Amino acid sequence: MSKTTPEQKISFTKRFKQSFATGFAVVLIKGFALLPLSVAQAIGKFIGTLLYWLPNRQRFLAECNLRAVYPELSQEQRNKLLKQVLQHNAQAICESGAMWRWNQEKLLNAVREVHGLELLEQAFAQGKGVLMLGPHIGNWEVVGNYLAIHYPSTVMYKPPNLQGLEQMMREARGRFGSELVPTDLRGIRQLIKALRSNKLSAILPDQDAGEGAPKVPFMGVPARTMGLVSKLLQKSEAEVLFMVGLRHPQGGFVLHVLPADRDALADADSIKAAMALNQGVEQCIKMAPEQYLWTYRRFRGTQGIYQK
Structure with missing residues (x-):
């Protein structure tokens, strides 16, 4: 019986993570599609607020970008903008259910x-x-x-x-x-x-x-x-x-x-x-x-x- 090599273990782990993440994303997208747009956006705003308060990659990248393009802003002003950015970015993700699955009439009404x-x-x-x-x-x-x-x-x-x-x-x-x-x-x-x-x-x-x-x-x-x-x-x-x-x-x-x-x-x-x-x-x-x-x-x- 052949043994599983370290490379095969890494490959299996990577495929498993990809499959799990994909399945989770599909469930979220379908779930958000069932919600009114206002509710999905409210959830996104809440998630964005959490991302503002917790250390994470999205916050880090946004903070770096804003510091580079708006050097004239005070730290307080940049922090306010940073929070809004993270809220809007999270809303865009939560809106994906509507954008990917709603019919023509519902989309145009939005x-x-x-x-x-x-x-x-x-x-x-x-x-x-x-x-x-x-x-x-x-x-x-x-x-x-x-x-x-x-x-x-x-x-x-x-x-x-x-x-x-x-x-x-x-x-x-x-x-x-x-x-x-x-x-x-x-x-x-x-x-x-x-x-x-x-x-x-x-x-x-x-x-x-x-x-x-x-x-x-x-x-x-x-x-x-x-x-x-x-x-x-x-x-x-x-x-x-x-x-x-x-x-x-x-x-x-x-x-x-x-x-x-x-x-x-x-x-x-x-x-x-x-x-x-x-x-x-x-x-x-x-x-x-x-x-x-x-x-x-x-x-x-x-x-x-x-x-x-």
Whole structure:
């Protein structure tokens, strides 16, 4: 009888943890979908408050990010903002049940107002396709759902850390007709094809772009910034806009379609294009800085940011 090697034990333990975490996440998502949105948000706010008071990775990352981008704030002001950030980030997680499982009617009822929709209509009227940039602020899932319900959409996605959730995520995000494409060359070609067919393509533009990407200021701090936006615009004649879904104090969401500087975003100079992209995201953040995903390592690759 062969003995189990240490490597096999580690692999088994890792698979077991992944399976358990995936199962737990699925139960939570389905459970939150049964709750009224206001209740799910209240639970999220409570969890975020706990995260503020207890030592944890989310609190650490948010604290580091806020210290870097808002050096002018006093410690008291930063702590107040930190608490709000953690509350909103937890609410986004608790809203996933509604975002992934609610039907069209319930989701649209959760949208209180839509501002700037005329910009989107005008962009489509050009007949060249629309590239929608949706930063990680408020609830970006509600933006994706709203767009999929109303427009033929192709959306780039990154697989979740829990591999077992990928199929559920793809089914959830594609249930209103969106075509989901991976973050590779095949996915990029599909985005370009959609734009050239006067469809809508959407991406999250504020993720760390990795080694080799232009490193330009984001909220005053050097950050590796994606060049995909400029490439898509250079290879198509598409219009470009920003869109965010912010939580309303009285419940539900308010969606905002915002103008973008196409010429600057499509600049052949990668540095100039990256700077224009970050400036556009910054304008979105200014609308509700407490709702931005400050628990993400946006400044990965920049020394001194994530030190204790």
